[in-house]
Amino acid sequence: MRIATSSRAARRLIGTAALAIATAFAVPSLSNAEASAEAAKAPGGIRLSWQDFAKDPAKVASLRKAVAVMKSRNSADHTSTVYRTSWEYWANIHGYFGPDSPFGTVADNTQGLPQQYLVYFKGIQDTTPPDQVAKDVWANCQHGTPWFFAWHRLYLLYFEKQLQAAAGDPTLRLPYWDYSNPAQLAMPAAFIDKTYVDGSGKTQPNPLYEARRAPGWLTGKATLNGSSTNINSALKLKQFTAYQNYIEGRVHGYVHCTVGVTCPVVDMGSVPYSSNDPVFWSHHANIDRMWSCWSNIGGHQNPDTDAFLNQPYSFVDTNGKEFTVTVRDLFNGTIVDYKYEQETNCARGAGETLVASAGSTVALAAAAVKAADQPPNPLLSSGPAPNAPATESLLAEPQPLNAPTQPLALTQAKTKVKITMPQGGEKARLQAFALAPQNAAATETHLILEGISYKAHPGTMFDVFLENSKDPKKRVQVGTISFFSLSGAAAAKHAEHQAPKTDDFDVTDALREVAGGKASLSDVTVSFEATTGREGTGEKPTMNADAGLTIQKISLMVQPAQ
Ligand SMILES: [Cu+2]
Numbered sequence: 001m002r003i004a005t006s007s008r009a010a011r012r013l014i015g016t017a018a019l020a021i022a023t024a025f026a027v028p029s030l031s032n033a034e035a036s037a038e039a040a041k042a043p044g045g046i047r048l049s050w051q052d053f054a055k056d057p058a059k060v061a062s063l064r065k066a067v068a069v070m071k072s073r074n075s076a077d078h079t080s081t082v083y084r085t086s087w088e089y090w091a092n093i094h095g096y097f098g099p100d101s102p103f104g105t106v107a108d109n110t111q112g113l114p115q116q117y118l119v120y121f122k123g124i125q126d127t128t129p130p131d132q133v134a135k136d137v138w139a140n141c142q143h144g145t146p147w148f149f150a151w152h153r154l155y156l157l158y159f160e161k162q163l164q165a166a167a168g169d170p171t172l173r174l175p176y177w178d179y180s181n182p183a184q185l186a187m188p189a190a191f192i193d194k195t196y197v198d199g200s201g202k203t204q205p206n207p208l209y210e211a212r213r214a215p216g217w218l219t220g221k222a223t224l225n226g227s228s229t230n231i232n233s234a235l236k237l238k239q240f241t242a243y244q245n246y247i248e249g250r251v252h253g254y255v256h257c258t259v260g261v262t263c264p265v266v267d268m269g270s271v272p273y274s275s276n277d278p279v280f281w282s283h284h285a286n287i288d289r290m291w292s293c294w295s296n297i298g299g300h301q302n303p304d305t306d307a308f309l310n311q312p313y314s315f316v317d318t319n320g321k322e323f324t325v326t327v328r329d330l331f332n333g334t335i336v337d338y339k340y341e342q343e344t345n346c347a348r349g350a351g352e353t354l355v356a357s358a359g360s361t362v363a364l365a366a367a368a369v370k371a372a373d374q375p376p377n378p379l380l381s382s383g384p385a386p387n388a389p390a391t392e393s394l395l396a397e398p399q400p401l402n403a404p405t406q407p408l409a410l411t412q413a414k415t416k417v418k419i420t421m422p423q424g425g426e427k428a429r430l431q432a433f434a435l436a437p438q439n440a441a442a443t444e445t446h447l448i449l450e451g452i453s454y455k456a457h458p459g460t461m462f463d464v465f466l467e468n469s470k471d472p473k474k475r476v477q478v479g480t481i482s483f484f485s486l487s488g489a490a491a492a493k494h495a496e497h498q499a500p501k502t503d504d505f506d507v508t509d510a511l512r513e514v515a516g517g518k519a520s521l522s523d524v525t526v527s528f529e530a531t532t533g534r535e536g537t538g539e540k541p542t543m544n545a546d547a548g549l550t551i552q553k554i555s556l557m558v559q560p561a562q
Contacts, residue, residue, distance in 0.1 A: 053175035059175075062167045062173070064207050066162075068279055070163070092139070093137050095141050095272030095275070098498045103139060124266060143271065146241070147327065148312070150308075150327045152247070155315075156281065158317070160338075162318060175282055176282055177285070177286050179286060180251070180348070182230075185229065187217055188279075189220070192218070193209065207278065210267055210276070212267035213261075214539075216534045223482065223535045224535065225477075225535050227479065228254045229251055230348060231247065238300065247291070252287050253482035254482045256269055256283070261532075285340075289340045292340055293343055296344050308327060310327070321378070391458070400556065402421050407552050410462065417554065418524075419524050431519070433558050434512075435519055435520065436519065443560060446559065447505040447507045448505075448557055450502075452481065452502065458483060461482045462531065465526070466516045468521075469525045474514050476506040476514060478510045498551070526554060
């Protein structure tokens with residue numbers, strides 16, 4: 001895993017930053033047990049983490065049954081009400097391929113794709129809404145709009161009712177894939193196995209299996225990257241729109257493009273196909289939980305404008321009857337009938353950011369012991385620095401550490417760019433904020449990539465690293481850029497899906513790690529490295545060098561801590 005594991009980092013994270021994180025989030029400190037007890041009081045029920053859901057074989061059996069029953073209805077007459085309760089119909093509510101679809105046809109979506117990806121589209125056909133109800137409710141998924149969280153919350157809510165009806169189990173709740181927890185980066189085994197043994201001892205095809213995922217998931221070798229699924233810094237964002245954009249554009253898109261072989265390829269990498277994969281629902285339950293976590297942090301406000309709240313969306317009920325709700329219904333206590341097992345704190349503990357897929361308590365304890373063995377480092381001790389500048393006066397607003405940059409074209413699998421940081425005067429004081437660990441609670445440093453755009457889909461993601469220009473071994477991954485959107489002709493028809501985007505990475509700890517205790521740095525290197533997103537498979541990403549992928553502006557901004 002590309003995560004800083006030095007004892008310096010360990011000491012810092014377990015010490016000062018842990019305190020900073022605890023105070024910055026200021027969440028009520030409910031234990032897991034208390035949170036569960038609290039949730040149990042809610043009418044309806046609790047959406048459990050997959051690891052807890054799977055402890056009860058009856059729950060897993062109920063989910064398998066529900067999915068199998070819904071899939072069996074795919075062959076129903078497309079104008080029947082039964083078809084409206086089928087797996088395919090509910091996937092089409094998110095998106096589908098066809099001449100009437102806003103996402104275009106299969107041909108639109110495969111045009112210009114490298115040959116090796118066409119196999120993933122094999123057997124997938126264009127379809128057309130069979131009636132007015134389907135015209136109303138299909139292909140309504142919201143991406144890049146104010147309703148990304150809201151629409152998907154409604155979608156999961158009414159899909160869950162379909163599951164309950166199909167299983168004949170009103171207690172069945174969607175489990176969430178808890179991948180922001182570094183111990184849960186592997187896909188739950190129940191989604192991976194081709195077959196399973198049912199209650200009567202018979203081997204059955206596993207309804208949770210999906211053959212179109214990237215090969216690494218089929219063998220169980222792949223895991224997610226622990227850095228790409230860490231949302232600690234996002235949870236501190238105060239504005240709803242900033243948080244929603246971050247979650248949608250980063251961890252949400254990353255998981256889509258990583259479970260599928262790449263974006264914009266089926267299965268999970270393709271918007272109009274993704275919800276055919278059973279793991280989509282556990283992925284989105286976790287994304288929905290991230291909204292709950294953010295909402296439960298004091299001072300965070302969801303939008304309250306009529307324009308936001310009066311937005312209507314239509315679905316079908318378990319009898320196949322169309323109905324319409326508004327986003328307002330999500331907030332007035334009338335329809336949301338579940339809580340998450342853990343929805344007051346989606347952040348990682350300090351030690352957890354150090355261990356990746358291992359994630360065991362043993363590893364956590366070992367990291368703590370290792371850190372404790374080190375002699376105290378005066379640079380890392382708590383308390384204000386002797387000449388610590390007053391944050392308030394210097395940093396009323398974010399200020400750049402770096403000199404202005406030129407637009408950067410990403411045409412190679414690896415592109416390194418040196419970011420020059422002027423010395424002296426005000427900049428020296430800014431560097432003191434950015435580089436001195438004892439200021440951990442006072443300022444944050446952000447790497448901001450503005451105007452990320454492309455002409456054709458890049459076909460890969462990019463891990464972003466900060467490196468010490470003179471000692472490139474000192475490097476830290478700060479996140480991943482992903483593109484869960486359209487390609488080729490489909491994209492041309494829907495240009496809004498590829499409007500330039502901005503990605504903002506909190507690099508406070510990373511920059512200090514890279515500086516290695518130095519009080520000033522004349523430059524730092526940002527490295528963009530193509531990735532499949534998958535750890536443990538040794539795959540090489542395939543990049544479209546003609547994508548025209550560019551980043552207009554790169555900034556390292558120092559700002560007051562959130
Ligand atoms: Cu999604």
